[in-house]
Structures are given as C-alpha cells and as structure tokens.
Amino acid sequence: MTQAEIKLCSLLLKEHFGEIVEKIGVHLIRTGSQPLRVIAHDTGTSLDQVKKALCVLIQHNLVIYQVHKRGVVEYEAQCSRVLRMLRYPRYIYTTKTLYSDTGELIVEELLLNGKMTMSAVVKKVADRLTETMEDGKTMDYAEVSNTFVRLADTHFVQRCPLVPTIENSDLGPPPPAPTLVVNEKDMYLVPKLSLIGKGKRRRSSDEDAAGEPRAKRPKHTTDNKEPIPDDGIYWQANLERFHQHFRDQAIVSAVANRMDQTSSEIVRTMLRMSEITTPSSAPFTQPLSSNEIFRSLPVGYNISKQVLDQYLTLLADDPLEFVGKSGDSGGGMYVINLHKALASLATATLESVVQERFGSRCARIFRLVLQKKHLEQKQVEDFAMIPAKEAKDMLYKMLSENFISLQEIPKTPDHAPSRTFYLYTVNVLSAARMLLHRCYKSIANLIERRQFETKENKRLLEKSQRVEAIIASMQATGAEEAQLQEIEEMITAPERQQLETLKRNVNKLDASEIQVDETIFLLESYIESTMKRQ
Amino acid sequence: MAGNKGRGRAAYTFNIEAVGFSRGEKLPDVVLKPPPLFPDTDYKPVPPKTGEGEDYMLALKQELRETMKRMLYFIETPEEKQDIERYSKRYMKVYKEEWKADWRRLPREMMPRKKSKKADPKSKKAKDTDKGTLLANTADVLKKIEELEKRGNGEKSDEENEEKEGSKEKSKEGDDDDNDNEDAAEEEYAKEEQEEENGYINSYFEDGDDFGAESDDNMDEATY
Numbered sequence: 099m100t101q102a103e104i105k106l107c108s109l110l111l112k113e114h115f116g117e118i119v120e121k122i123g124v125h126l127i128r129t130g131s132q133p134l135r136v137i138a139h140d141t142g143t144s145l146d147q148v149k150k151a152l153c154v155l156i157q158h159n160l161v162i163y164q165v166h167k168r169g170v171v172e173y174e175a176q177c178s179r180v181l182r183m184l185r186y187p188r189y190i191y192t193t194k195t196l197y198s199d200t201g202e203l204i205v206e207e208l209l210l211n212g213k214m215t216m217s218a219v220v221k222k223v224a225d226r227l228t229e230t231m232e233d234g235k236t237m238d239y240a241e242v243s244n245t246f247v248r249l250a251d252t253h254f255v256q257r258c259p260l261v262p263t264i265e266n267s268d269l270g271p272p273p274p275a276p277t278l279v280v281n282e283k284d285m286y287l288v289p290k291l292s293l294i295g296k297g298k299r300r301r302s303s304d305e306d307a308a309g310e311p312r313a314k315r316p317k318h319t320t321d322n323k324e325p326i327p328d329d330g331i332y333w334q335a336n337l338e339r340f341h342q343h344f345r346d347q348a349i350v351s352a353v354a355n356r357m358d359q360t361s362s363e364i365v366r367t368m369l370r371m372s373e374i375t376t377p378s379s380a381p382f383t384q385p386l387s388s389n390e391i392f393r394s395l396p397v398g399y400n401i402s403k404q405v406l407d408q409y410l411t412l413l414a415d416d417p418l419e420f421v422g423k424s425g426d427s428g429g430g431m432y433v434i435n436l437h438k439a440l441a442s443l444a445t446a447t448l449e450s451v452v453q454e455r456f457g458s459r460c461a462r463i464f465r466l467v468l469q470k471k472h473l474e475q476k477q478v479e480d481f482a483m484i485p486a487k488e489a490k491d492m493l494y495k496m497l498s499e500n501f502i503s504l505q506e507i508p509k510t511p512d513h514a515p516s517r518t519f520y521l522y523t524v525n526v527l528s529a530a531r532m533l534l535h536r537c538y539k540s541i542a543n544l545i546e547r548r549q550f551e552t553k554e555n556k557r558l559l560e561k562s563q564r565v566e567a568i569i570a571s572m573q574a575t576g577a578e579e580a581q582l583q584e585i586e587e588m589i590t591a592p593e594r595q596q597l598e599t600l601k602r603n604v605n606k607l608d609a610s611e612i613q614v615d616e617t618i619f620l621l622e623s624y625i626e627s628t629m630k631r632q
Numbered sequence: 633m634a635g636n637k638g639r640g641r642a643a644y645t646f647n648i649e650a651v652g653f654s655r656g657e658k659l660p661d662v663v664l665k666p667p668p669l670f671p672d673t674d675y676k677p678v679p680p681k682t683g684e685g686e687d688y689m690l691a692l693k694q695e696l697r698e699t700m701k702r703m704l705y706f707i708e709t710p711e712e713k714q715d716i717e718r719y720s721k722r723y724m725k726v727y728k729e730e731w732k733a734d735w736r737r738l739p740r741e742m743m744p745r746k747k748s749k750k751a752d753p754k755s756k757k758a759k760d761t762d763k764g765t766l767l768a769n770t771a772d773v774l775k776k777i778e779e780l781e782k783r784g785n786g787e788k789s790d791e792e793n794e795e796k797e798g799s800k801e802k803s804k805e806g807d808d809d810d811n812d813n814e815d816a817a818e819e820e821y822a823k824e825e826q827e828e829e830n831g832y833i834n835s836y837f838e839d840g841d842d843f844g845a846e847s848d849d850n851m852d853e854a855t856y
Contacts, residue, residue: 114700116707134741147707149742153733154705163739171739186696187689194688210696210703261736330736454675609680609690 099127099177102538107180109545114183115154118143122151126161126175133170158212159258159334182337184541184615189340193254200245203227205254205335213258213332216246216289250286253339257285258332289331342378345623346370349439352446353413353420360401361409365421367394368434379630381437387428403429418442437627444530444624447617451533452501459484460492464501464524472505472521493522500532527628534621541614548607555600562597565589704731 099107104127111120125141126132132140138148152173155161160180163173186209194202203223208214214222220242227237249255259280346369354362371394372383392406401409410432413421420439425431445468453461463482467473473481479489496502507519552559565588572582589597680686700706735743 113697115705117709118707119705150707153738153742154707154731156738157705157733165739171741187692190692191685191689195685206696210699211705330734332734332737454678455673457675604694605690606680608693609682609686612686612689612693613680 100535100538102535102542103177103181104128106538106542106545107177109542110180110183113545113549115151118147119151119154122148123155123160123175123180126173127177127180131164131172131174133172137173181538181618184611185619187612188344188615189335189337192340192343193249197245197249200227200242201249204242204246204249208255208333208335213334215329215332216243219333220246247288250288250333253286253336255286255333256336256339257287258334261330338378341619341623342373344619345378345436345440346373348443348620349420349434349436352439352443356416356418357412360399361413363396363399364391364406364409365413365434367391367396368421368432370394372434379627381627381631382422382433382435385424385431385433388430388432389428391432392429437631440620440624440627441526443620445526447620448501448524448526448529448533452496455499456492456495459488460496463489463492464496467502467522468524468526472523474519474521478522497522501529503528527625530621530624534618534625537614537618537621541611541618544607544611544614548604551600551603551607555596558593558596559600561593562589 104124107127108120108124111123115123121141121143122137125137129140134145134148134152137152138145141148143151152161155175156163156173159176161173161175163171165171189209190202190206193205197204200223203226204219207219207222220239223242224237224239227242228235231237246255346366349369350362350366353365368383368386368391371386371390376383388403388407388410391410392403395401395406407430410421410423410430414423414432418438419435420442422433422435423430424433449461449465449468452464459482463478463484466478466482470477470481475490475493478493479486482489484492493502497504501524502522503525505521505523506513507521508514509517509519565585569582569585572585733742
C-alpha cells in the first residue's frame with residue numbers, strides 16, 4: 099500500500115472510529131497479517147484495547163482473520179475496504195433514488211453497523227421512519243421487510259459468510275477461530291420471518307402519562323428475552339453491486355452526452371438486461387439480439403423497430419466503440435464493450451485533467467500523442483501546429499508530471515544519445531495509476547484542511563452550539579421575543595460572519611471530497627478491469 | 633571510441649537539436665533550490681459540481697460524520713490521569729454502553745478475560761489450563777468444576793452455582809468442551825454483570841489500565 103493510501107486510511111479511521119482503532123488499523127495495513135500479541139507489542143497498546151479495536155474492525159468488514167498452523171490466528175486489514183468509507187454517502191443516495199427513504203435507511207444502517215440481522219435492521223429502520231412521520235402514524239414492519247426483500251433480490255444487500263454449525267463432539271477442542279463459510283447459493287436468500295409490529299416512537303419526557311413508568315423499563319433497551327428467529331444470519335451491503343450500478347450510470351451518461359437521450363435509453367436497457375447474466379468483471383456483456391432489446395425497451399418509448407435498428411447501427415459504428423456488433427442473427431446481436439467503455443472514460447478523465455492543469459494547447463498535444471501512439475519531437479510540432487519553443491516547453495511540463503513518457507529506440511547497439519530516437523508516448527495505465535495516487539493525496543489534504551478549519555474555530559463553534567441549545571430550551575418553555583433576541587445577540591455580528599465563512603469552507607471541502615471520490619471510482623474501475631484482462 | 637572531440641572542452645554527448653535548443657543559444661538557468669511549496673497556478677481549478685444530488689450527499693456526509701462519533705463503535709481515547717481530579721468530571725462523564733459483539737463469529741482469543749475482583753487465583757489457573765490443554769474427557773472437567781465449587785468463594789451468588797450445575801448437566805449430556813469453555817466465559821460475564829450491583833466502586837480498577845496490567849496471565853496476586 100502506498101504512503102498516500104495509508105495516510106488516507108489513517109484519517110478515515112480516526113474520524114469514524116477514534117484513535118485507538120486507527121492506531122491498530124494503520125499498523126495492520128502497514129505490516130500485513132499479524133497475530134494478536136504481536137500487534138499489542140508493536141503498537142504498545144494494552145491487550146484489552148487491541149481486542150476491542152479488532153472487534154470493531156472485524157464487525158465492519160475492515161479486518162479479516164485466518165487460522166494458521168499451530169492454532170495461531172492472524173489478522174489482516176483490507177486497505178481498499180477502508181477507502182470505501184469515502185463513498186458511503188454515494189451508496190446511500192443511490193439507494194434513495196432507487197428505493198426511496200425506506201431503502202435508504204436500510205442501507206445506511208447496514209453501512210454504519212457493518213453487519214446486522216434482518217430483524218434488527220427492520221426494527222431500527224421502522225423506528226427511525228416513525229420518528230419522522232406525523233404524530234399518530236407509525237411505520238409497519240411489513241413494508242420495511244418488503245423493501246429489504248427487494249434489495250436482496252436485486253443483490254444490493256447480501257448475506258455475510260456463515261459460521262458453520264458444529265455437529266458432533268468428536269472434533270476435539272473447537273478451533274481457535276471459526277472458519278466462515280461462504281454459501282454462494284444462499285447469498286441473497288431472505289429467511290422466512292414473520293415480522294409483525296410497528297415502529298416505536300421514542301417517547302419524550304412529557305408524554306410519560308400513557309407509557310410505562312420509568313422504573314419498570316428494563317435495564318437493557320433491547321428485549322433479548324425472546325429468541326431472535328434469524329439469529330446468526332447477518333447481512334451486509336454488497337458494494338460490488340453498487341459499483342456495477344455506478345459504472346452503468348457512467349456509461350449511460352457518457353452516451354447521452356455524446357449522442358442523444360434515446361441512444362442512452364437504449365444502452366441503459368441493454369445494461370439492465372445484462373445485469374444478472376453478466377458478471378461484473380466481464381470485458382463485455384452477453385450478446386443481445388435487436389428483437390430482445392426492442393421488447394425490453396421501457397414503456398413509453400415508442401420508437402419503431404427500424405429506428406431502433408438505426409440507432410444500434412449508429413452506436414456500433416461510433417469510434418468510441420461502446421457498443422459492438424457480434425453477429426447478425428435475431429436482427430443483429432449487440433454487445434456492450436465494458437472494458438473499452440471504462441478505458442474511454444479513464445482516458446477522458448486524463449485529458450480533462452491535462453486541460454485544466456496546463457491549458458487547451460497542452461491538451462491538444464496530449465490528445466495528439468494519444469491518438470498517434472508514438473511521436474518524435476519534430477512530428478509533434480508539425481501535427482499540432484504549435485511553434486517549436488512552446489511545444490517543447492509543454493511537452494517537458496507534461497513529461498515532468500508523468501502524463502507523457504519517453505520511449506527510446508536506439509539506432510546503434512551502443513545506445514549513443516546522438517543516434518537514438520526519442521519518442522513521446524502516453525501509457526494510459528501508468529498515467530491512470532499516477533492520477534489515482536494524486537487523488538488519494540488530494541483527499542487526504544482536503545480532510546486535513548477541513549479538520550484544521552474546524553479546530554481553529556472550535557471555541558466559536560461550541561459557543562454557537564450552546565447559544566442554540568439555550569434558545570431551543572427557552573422556546574420550549576415559552577419565552578418572550580425580547581429575551582430570545584437578547585440571547586441571540588450573544589453572538590456578535592463579526593462572529594456570525596466568521597461562522598458563515600467557516601460553514602461555507604467546510605461545505606466546499608466536503609463537496610470536493612465527494613467529487614474526487616467519483617474520479618477515484620472511475621480510475622480504480624479502469625485499472626481493475628485492465629488487470630483482470632492480463 | 634566515439635569521437636573524442638571534447639578534451640577539456642564542453643561538448644554534448646547527444647544531438648542538441650533533437651532536444652530543441654539550437655547551438656550557441658542561451659540555455660535556461662540551473663535550478664538551485666526546490667520548487668516553491670505553493671506555486672502559482674496559471675489555471676484555477678473548476679468549481680465543484682452543484683445540484684440536488686450533490687447537496688443531498690453533502691448533507692448526508694456531514695450527518696454521517698456526527699452519527700459515527702456517537703455510535704458505540706467509536707472508542708474514546710482514555711484520558712490521562714490528571715494530577716487534581718476535578719469534582720465535576722465525575723458527573724460530566726457520558727456513559728456509553730459497551731457494544732456486545734457476536735462472539736460466535738470471532739476468534740476465541742477476542743473475548744475479554746475479566747480479572748476476578750475476589751481472590752480466585754486457583755480457579756483462574758484452572759480455567760487457563762482448561763482452554764489450553766486437550767481435555768477430551770468431560771469427566772475430568774466435571775471433577776475440576778466440583779473442586780472449584782468446594783473451594784470457591786462464599787460470596788458467589790446462587791445463580792452462579794446454578795449456572796455451574798447447568799453446565800455440569802449439559803456436559804453430562806455429552807456436549808463438547810466448547811460448551812464448558814463457553815460457560816466459563818459466560819460465567820465471567822455473569823460475574824461482571826452481577827458485580828455491578830454490589831457495593832464496590834466499579835471505576836476503582838479499570839480494565840487493565842494502570843494497576844498491574846503487565847500481563848493477563850500471571851494473576852497470582854489477589855487484588856483487594
């Protein structure tokens with residue numbers, strides 16, 4: 099793992115789980131697989147705290163354990179999974195667009211808790227939804243269950259690996275750690291539960307009259323008297339499925355930008371049809387016949403068969419090669435070239451970065467070298483129609499930032515520089531890796547800057563929170579306008595200004611983080627797809 | 633070999649024209665110091681995207697940040713002991729419940745081993761050997777449990793004894809050692825929960841923080 103990734107993981111872990119978990123997590127990421135005692139010794143933390151931290155990390159699927167010989171259990175951290183924590187808002191928002199508020203809360207609970215049983219999720223989500231509803235209305239468990247089942251059917255949530263049931267006692271002493279079994283068949287199988295109930299509203303202290311008296315409320319808030327029917331079956335959010343969805347979204351919007359709405363709808367239909375049949379890492383989807391596509395077009399899109407055929411031909415002929423024609427049966431068999439699409443998206447990202455950093459003339463040179471693969475200095479000047487001095491300057495700038503690389507072709511065996519060709523070329527894979535690394539660094543910088551800004555104004559923030567609390571409590575007990583005015587004036591105008599600036603800056607930094615994460619997703623998908631093909 | 637033209641005279645080993653400079657031209661200055669930390673950029677960055685989705689995600693992100701800090705998974709760093717313990721600190725402490733993991737899914741060494749507050753060194757040793765050695769015979773375990781009961785603390789409540797008997801019965805049915813160990817662990821948990829209700833100050837000895845926390849294994853000294 100690169101230093102930039104480790105730094106970013108450290109910041110994320112500290113923000114979400116605290117310093118102790120961060121120390122253990124970063125140590126594991128740095129050193130790889132280690133047993134418990136070695137971790138405690140190397141980090142200098144007490145065994146108890148290491149255990150707590152590891153429990154939290156395992157619960158959130160950030161650390162896995164393996165039993166090695168002689169019964170030693172070793173723990174390994176998943177650095178890439180830690181980096182996914184940046185994308186949580188995107189996952190939750192996507193679920194909201196697909197399955198509305200209920201789905202959104204289900205996925206949010208699963209992401210925040212790592213893994214949960216279905217009954218626990220349903221109960222919690224129902225309670226949360228009931229809070230937001232008007233007085234008197236409650237959320238039924240059945241509705242939440244339905245949404246959960248739909249999420250499982252479309253593979254957005256999946257079962258966690260199970261603990262195997264130990265049948266007989268001949269096995270001798272139990273293993274030091276359970277080996278979790280992944281059951282492919284049952285991964286999306288929802289257990290038969292009859293969850294009857296309604297969401298409970300959290301009673302405020304005023305409404306005690308109807309509720310149970312305080313004293314009788316049990317010490318533990320959860321009723322663990324009755325056995326949970328789906329005990330041991332835990333669910334987690336299926337991040338791969340979300341990534342597949344984001345990739346499809348990116349392809350569809352790229353087609354929409356390049357051509358028009360109708361073609362993007364056609365591509366979306368094709369992708370939807372291949373969702374379940376094609377594994378997400380395949381280079382292209384299964385071939386679909388034009389007739390099938392015509393039948394599966396969304397209702398309301400009444401384009402005739404010929405128009406559809408024309409669109410498909412146009413898409414297949416496009417130089418970007420998102421769609422390819424693989425045969426002629428059934429009216430024409432078409433596939434979507436997933437790998438090529440990802441490569442085009444990654445290349446477009448690189449071009450855009452060059453343009454924003456160095457200017458449009460540099461971008462012209464960059465696109466030229468991309469297109470022609472290898473060019474000499476002189477040829478670059480000629481093809482790009484840019485004067486020699488400037489062209490040289492731009493090429494060197496891009497070379498120093500590693501967007502462009504040099505390829506040496508010697509004329510003589512002694513590689514004399516005066517008798518060697520130096521060709522400029524763009525290696526997309528390595529440029530993408532370089533850019534990804536920079537993205538990690540940028541997000542780390544953004545997070546640090548945001549934390550710095552918050553820390554600088556900590557005193558002011560606390561003061562404003564206190565004032566708000568006072569105002570809220572005074573309003574609840576009914577205060578006059580004049581008194582409220584007086585309290586509000588405790589924060590002076592320049593302080594208010596400062597707060598405004600702080601809020602604006604923090605929002606901007608947060609928004610930038612989210613956007614850089616989108617670029618990270620594209621680049622990572624491209625690199626992963628390329629590595630799989632090799 | 634390759635044309636010694638340059639005795640004592642500066643000559644380039646490569647064709648200077650290929651790099652783009654013409655002969656005799658003034659070459660750019662040599663760089664004497666590292667580039668500035670925040671160089672001026674000619675092109676300012678593009679403003680971030682705005683839109684309904686982005687606004688929602690932004691609000692969500694900030695909300696999630698706050699929520700995570702309040703969750704049970706967020707482990708606070710223990711504060712260092714201050715010289716003068718402030719009176720108000722005792723009452724301002726926010727008590728977070730301990731989050732209970734599902735122990736069936738975790739390696740056995742994860743379970744926190746409670747130091748017994750009463751003098752129980754021998755039973756602790758017995759439990760340690762239980763976990764370590766291969767006790768294929770449940771009868772041995774039963775004998776040990778009986779010994780412990782006889783030796784055990786007078787202050788152990790009835791429920792504890794019932795649990796031991798319960799565990800004895802279960803072992804008699806021929807379950808594997810797993811149950812014994814699970815019960816041993818449960819006992820320790822039960823002890824922990826019951827001790828909350830007696831008169832001892834819980835915070836007097838925190839878990840392995842300062843007092844004799846070098847190793848969990850050598851519990852020879854009884855703690856009072």
